Amino acid sequence: MIRVLVRAVPMRALFRLTTAWLVVGSVLIGPALAAIQTATVEITTTLEPASLTVTTGTTVTWTNSDGERHRVRSTTGPEEFDSGNLETGESYSFTFSQAGTYQYEDDRDSDNTAYHGTGVVEAAGGGGDDG
Helix, strand or coil: CCCCCCCCCCHHHHHHHHHHHHHHHHHHHHHHHHHCCEEEEEECCCEECCEEEEECCCEEEEEECCCCCECEEEEECCCCCECCCECCCCEEEEECCCCEEEEEEEHHHCCCHHHEEEEEEECCCCCCCCC
């Protein structure tokens, strides 16, 4: 006959083990989850929101919710982006990899400030140089 020896694990030890695994998991998985960031700008008779602040690695999606064709392009900033023509219901996404301030506009009516937007991209991580 085979005997199985079962040793009771005290609740305190079980709690410590569970806590340790949660800490290790958050350290290993947390940065990966934090890096997956998104923001959305809805295009109608305006850009909503007209201004947003994100971190590097964030993907911003512009969605045309208007009945007219739109086209979003950067006018200043470290990187250039251009959606091309967006028909009603279409979207365009751009992932910002460089920190800086980006000005952009919708070519639908580039003279109308309702179609001007600003994106501020901050460096991810919040850590600075130590030197």
